[in-house]
Amino acid sequence: MELSMKSMPLKDNLNKLWLLLLLFTFSSCKKNDIGVINNLNSGIIDIIGHGGSGFNSIINPLPTNSWESIKRAIDGYGADGVEVDVQLSKDGVLILYHDIALESLTNCDGCIRNINSGDILNCEYDYDYSFGKQNIIKLEKVLGRFADYKPKPSIYLDLRSDNSCDPTISPFLTEYSDAIEQIISRYNANDFVYVISNNKVLLGLLAFKIPGLKILYSANNVQEGVLTALADSYYGIILDANNASKDDVSFAHKFGLRVALFGMKSKRKILENLKKHPDLVQTDDIPLTMSLLN
């Protein structure tokens, strides 16, 4: 069947389309009122890249904790720092990797704790859209690079002590804390390295071995966080942004505890959390967070 198709009047439709585009544009342009920042960091909210330059996504194609992702956050965007996930290998080397199992993100199998660092460092990330393949890296590479920077970027070590592959290997916390003590001492990193964990035993060991170490206790809620942090003289607490209110942040500030918030990616979520006036945010979108603060 043949159909003769003639041009239909388009003026109305095009006008509607333009109107829709304009509305969309202006809805994105509304004023972002964060207010005068009242926190313990001299009114500044530090911007920390979550796992480097944010968690892996379609518009952030660099693997989490990869060298390229960390470099992009600090050298590219000029973020105040990065948060990285640290695990201990079988031979006692501190490795940057988020998940428990290697197969979830790389071409290797097993758990970090059960494998020697030589084998782990050969593992390549699967979800990698950089031109060169990204391998798993050691913490040492990061501290070695940034220890000479002026000013030094803050490196937040999220210490992961789970080992679901072989729970019999745990506890290994003494060895873990020794490795952290050695690397901090080697790079004189006490002034720019912070540790994050909810493992009170591990944090206790670290506080004992490294005087002046800045510890952020990963808390389920602000009350638990403040009680633990005060009892053990920690630097501050870190809270899930979805469960922390502005009052929670103020509550911790009253006790002289720094507050970090994590778990924000969208513009709405980032803005909502900046308005809580924390001392630092772990963000998955560094440029957007910076623009909102500017």
Add this chain to the structure above:
Amino acid sequence: MRTVSLCFLLLFFTIHTYAQRHILKKQKYVYGVDVGANFTRSGYGANVAFNIKKGAYQYYLGPKISFDQLTDAENTPLGLVAGFRAYPHFFHEHRLDTYLNIDYQMLRWNSACSRNCTDKKDLIYEYNIGFGFAYKITYKLQLNAAILAGGYTESLYNERSEKRESFSGLNNLYRFGIIYEINASERQFK
């Protein structure tokens, strides 16, 4: 195998289009407007482009806006989009057509900064090649969708160190749009 298949298809499209050059000489220039939404490595955005077509070949050029980095009116990420489409079956009177698409996009916005900011810009260049489908609603108006792959290079200005750093990687581009050809000749579709 995927790469070989892709190369074969690209080669096929190119040769197929080139083989029709004797027909193309008789074609007139057709001017039009593209309105499109695209999703790429740099996020989601929209563009309006002016296009010119002769026979199977269409070139387009126009401004682009990104909504992904848009935080305020003063820091609107703007850039341009330019590209080429080749329609190997342009003389077939079918509603549904396919095309080869080569696309270049550039976007610039104020560099990431939260304090002591300058007016230095971050830039991203995206270059992609791929295939698209066009559905002709009328002889002047068509809907199109394309999937492209290629690379990106971003040049980020670091306000802290006052240095520029470049990063490159693989890219994808998904585009949906409308093309309106202003002086297209009336045609009938099967």
